[in-house]
Amino acid sequence: MTDITNGLAELAEHRTEAPSEDTVATDLARGRAARRSRRLRRGSALSAAVLVIGGTAGYLSVSGQPAAHQGTTASAPLKSHQGSTTPASSKIRLAAYTGHQPQGFNVASVPQGFHLQIQASNAGSFILAPPGADKSPNSFVGKLVVTAEAASELGHWESNGDRSVTVHGGQGRIGDQKGSATQLWFSAGHGIVVDVQAWDNIGLTDQQLVTFADGVTTTPALQLGHG
Amino acid sequence: MRNARDEEFKDFVRRQRTALLSTATVMTGGDPHLAEDLVQVCLTKLYLAWPRIRSVKLDAYARRVLVNALIDEKRGLFRKREQVWAEVPDRPKNTGHDGDRYDLLGALGQLAPGMRAAVVLRYVEGLNVQETADVLRCSTGTVKSQASRGLARLRELVSDPHHSWQGDMQ
Numbered sequence: 001m002t003d004i005t006n007g008l009a010e011l012a013e014h015r016t017e018a019p020s021e022d023t024v025a026t027d028l029a030r031g032r033a034a035r036r037s038r039r040l041r042r043g044s045a046l047s048a049a050v051l052v053i054g055g056t057a058g059y060l061s062v063s064g065q066p067a068a069h070q071g072t073t074a075s076a077p078l079k080s081h082q083g084s085t086t087p088a089s090s091k092i093r094l095a096a097y098t099g100h101q102p103q104g105f106n107v108a109s110v111p112q113g114f115h116l117q118i119q120a121s122n123a124g125s126f127i128l129a130p131p132g133a134d135k136s137p138n139s140f141v142g143k144l145v146v147t148a149e150a151a152s153e154l155g156h157w158e159s160n161g162d163r164s165v166t167v168h169g170g171q172g173r174i175g176d177q178k179g180s181a182t183q184l185w186f187s188a189g190h191g192i193v194v195d196v197q198a199w200d201n202i203g204l205t206d207q208q209l210v211t212f213a214d215g216v217t218t219t220p221a222l223q224l225g226h227g
Numbered sequence: 228m229r230n231a232r233d234e235e236f237k238d239f240v241r242r243q244r245t246a247l248l249s250t251a252t253v254m255t256g257g258d259p260h261l262a263e264d265l266v267q268v269c270l271t272k273l274y275l276a277w278p279r280i281r282s283v284k285l286d287a288y289a290r291r292v293l294v295n296a297l298i299d300e301k302r303g304l305f306r307k308r309e310q311v312w313a314e315v316p317d318r319p320k321n322t323g324h325d326g327d328r329y330d331l332l333g334a335l336g337q338l339a340p341g342m343r344a345a346v347v348l349r350y351v352e353g354l355n356v357q358e359t360a361d362v363l364r365c366s367t368g369t370v371k372s373q374a375s376r377g378l379a380r381l382r383e384l385v386s387d388p389h390h391s392w393q394g395d396m397q
Contacts (some may be wrong), residue, residue, distance in 0.1 A: 004381050007331045008350035011253050019244040028233055030267060031274025038275065073383040153278040175230075203274050 036140065039125050039147065041044050091203025094211055102126040104222035105146065108215025111202055114144065123223040124148045130202075140181070145197040146216060148188065150224050157185050157193050163206070167213045174206055188218045236274050239285060243271070247293060254297050254347050256336020257329070261300070270295045289351070290362045294344045334384035338377055346375035346381070 017162070047192075095112040102116055104123035117129035128144040150158060160183075161175025167186035174184045177197075184196040196213050198204050204212070247269060251262035269292045273280065280288050335343055341363070348359040349370070359370045 004331075004378055004385065005350050007328070007355070007385075008346065008381075011331065012249070012351045012353070017245070019240060023244070024237050024240045027244070027267070027270045028237055028274070031236065031271050032233070034271045035275055144374070160230045170386065 021160045036145065036147075052135075054090065092208075094208055097215070101219075104148065104219055106217045106219060107213060111144065111204065111208075111212075117143065120129070123221055140197065140199060142199050142201055144199075144202065144212070145195075147197075148218055148222055148224055149193050150197060151187070151191045151193045160185050165206070165210050167210055168217075172210065172213065181211060184213050186213055192218060192222070192224065194218070232277055235281060236277055237374050239273070240270060241284065243289060247289060250290065250347065250352060251293055251297075253332065253335065253351050254293070254340075254343060256334075256335070256343075257332030257342050265296045265300065269293045272296075287358070287362055290348065291364065294340075294348075294363060297344065298340045330385050331381070337384055338380060341367060342373045342380070346377035349374045350378075367386040 092111050094109040097107050097110045100116070101107060102123075105126065107128075111130070112130050112132050114128040115131070116126060117133065117135070118127045125145070125147040127140070128146070130142060133139075133142050156172060158173060161173040163174040165172040165174055165186075166182070168185070168188070170187050170189075172184060172186035174182065176182050181197050181199045184198075185193055186196075188194045194213070194216060196209065196216070198209055198212075244266065247266050248262055251265045251269075252259055255261040255265065269289060272292050273285075273289060301383055335346065338346065344363060345359060348354045349356070354362065356367045356370050359374075360367045363370065
């Protein structure tokens, strides 16, 4: 090769085809997983310390009674889930929550038997899980994940998902992550958006997810995560 | 599911992934598997930082993250020691244009990551000295010296037919 710079310039000509939509979706999924893992990893050390000190006191308990939020309804009719991964009928019921509240939030009801598994150290996220669930903070299968975010970070979150609901008297949005989870966003006021992710195998209907979200409020102790 | 942040990110991936993979392939000395790893690391870091970088020059930022991923990967000594070869792997006969490309990619793989990044950004990606300095977060003088020394080293490697290409076997 007589001219190194020409040879280097020619290397740039060897481009491959555009990425497939599967590749794009995989990149997105990897980013989303890393984002959630980072938030929860920040809290896992603190959570472990709390559990050691408090024994089982850190776990939430549920009464087993139906949730008190019977008046919580979506103002707009929800879709009938044709083609949706969310079951049309409930496999599980919500129960009034009587245990220790996660820092930064108040929770009124949870799926029966679920307990607080991980509280992020930034008091902006927590996970509810059933007994025997994977204890890894990086696994969201079969769990409910609640995260508060700054609306400015989410961009135009009002266009998220594909279904409108009413939560806390304001706008909420629901959408399906194909084959895995249902996600609900609602405004908690003061520029805060709460993101609830429910894994599909929990069996919550959209209506139950709205009821759960209606029972989730933020407190002044909330600290928003970033990134 | 529609999500503004996600949609922006996906648009970026559709537009830039191919270019990033191409750059990464050259930066790794023609290792497509390592290049894919670096691009995945790069895109994941971009997604995590998206709220604060969506308004900056994303292409330049992405290149910077890619270079950092390359340098970080090379610092992972234990990772590089994972592969053990029982025999010297076969190498294709280098002939014609493809042979030159193969030689050049192999030679690039012998350069130190920082020097390699300067050469690739300047002479493969076609960035000017200032743009390269911005990506590498160094002075223009450093870019000039690194690129110059890198070219000189490449000429030595490519012109030496007896070079062992140890880097290809590590």
